[in-house]
Amino acid sequence: MKYVAFFILGLAFWLLITFRITVPNVIAGSAASLICTLIFARYYFSSVGKLVDPRRWFWFLVYLFVFIWSCIKANFDVAYRVLHPKMPIKPGIVKIKTVLKSEFAKMLLANSITMTPGTLTVDIIGDDLYIHWIYIRSQDPEVYTKMITGAFERYIKKFVE
Amino acid sequence: MAALIVISIGVLFNLFGCIGLLRLPDVYNRLQAATKCVTLGCCSILLGVLIHFGITDAGIKALIAIPLLFFSATVAAHALVRGTYHFGVKMSDKSVKDDYKEAVK
Structure with a gap:
C-alpha cells in the first residue's frame, strides 16, 4: 500500500514539474516514479492512514x-x-x-x-x-x-x- | 507591479545575507546569515516569478522549487556546520557556551 502511495506522489510531482499531460510524458513519468518507488519507498510512510487523515x-x-x-x-x-x-x-x-x-x-x-x-x-x-x-x-x-x-x-x- | 516589489524584497534580503557573510566574525555565525537571508531571498524571487507568469509551466516550476530550496538549504547548512566543527575550526572569542564539545569526544 505504501508503495502505491509513493508512486502516486511521485507521478504527481513529475506532472507538476513538466506541466504537460500527453501520453509519452505520462509514460515517462510512470517509469521514473516506478524506479524511485522501488528504491526509496521502503524508507517512507510508516502508515498510509496518516497521510489521508484530514486532521493531520x-x-x-x-x-x-x-x-x-x-x-x-x-x-x-x-x-x-x-x-x-x-x-x-x-x-x-x-x-x-x-x-x-x-x-x-x-x-x-x-x-x-x-x-x-x-x-x-x-x-x-x-x-x-x-x-x-x-x-x-x-x-x-x-x-x-x-x-x-x-x-x-x-x-x-x-x-x- | 506586485511581482517587481516581491523580487526587489528578495534581492534586498540577499544583499543583507551577503553583508552578514562579510561582517560576522566566524564560520558558524556567517552560515546563519547565509542560510536564513539567502533562502528567504531566493524564495521571494521565485514567488515574484510565480506572480509574474501566473499559473503556467514556469510559474508552477517556481512554486515547486520553493520547498525543495528550503529542504536543501537547511540540510546543507547542517552538513556544513557539522563538518566545520569536526574539522576543528574554532568558534570566535565572543562565544559564551559550547555544549557540543563533550558530545564530539
Whole structure:
C-alpha cells in the first residue's frame, strides 16, 4: 500500500514539474516514479492512514503558517544584527532535548529550528539536538529549550506522530 | 507591479545575507546569515516569478522549487556546520557556551 502511495506522489510531482499531460510524458513519468518507488519507498510512510487523515493536514497547515511567520521574523532578526554598527551577538552551542520520537519528526524539527530566528542545528545525537545560537538569551536549559523548540514541537507532534 | 516589489524584497534580503557573510566574525555565525537571508531571498524571487507568469509551466516550476530550496538549504547548512566543527575550526572569542564539545569526544 505504501508503495502505491509513493508512486502516486511521485507521478504527481513529475506532472507538476513538466506541466504537460500527453501520453509519452505520462509514460515517462510512470517509469521514473516506478524506479524511485522501488528504491526509496521502503524508507517512507510508516502508515498510509496518516497521510489521508484530514486532521493531520489541518495541523500541517497551522504549522506551515507558524513556520513562514518565524522565517520572516528570522530574516529581520539577521538583518538587524548585521546592519547594527556594534553587532549585538553572543554566540554559542546549546544542547536541548526533544520529546519527538520518529526520525522524520526529528528531521522536520531540526529543519524548522534552522529557519527560526538566530538558531542553526549542528547535530542530532539520540534525543539531543545541538543548536548554534547567535544570541544566547538565557543560561537555564528549561527556559531555552522552550524558547527554541517553542510551538514547532507541539504541532509536529500533532501531525506526524 | 506586485511581482517587481516581491523580487526587489528578495534581492534586498540577499544583499543583507551577503553583508552578514562579510561582517560576522566566524564560520558558524556567517552560515546563519547565509542560510536564513539567502533562502528567504531566493524564495521571494521565485514567488515574484510565480506572480509574474501566473499559473503556467514556469510559474508552477517556481512554486515547486520553493520547498525543495528550503529542504536543501537547511540540510546543507547542517552538513556544513557539522563538518566545520569536526574539522576543528574554532568558534570566535565572543562565544559564551559550547555544549557540543563533550558530545564530539
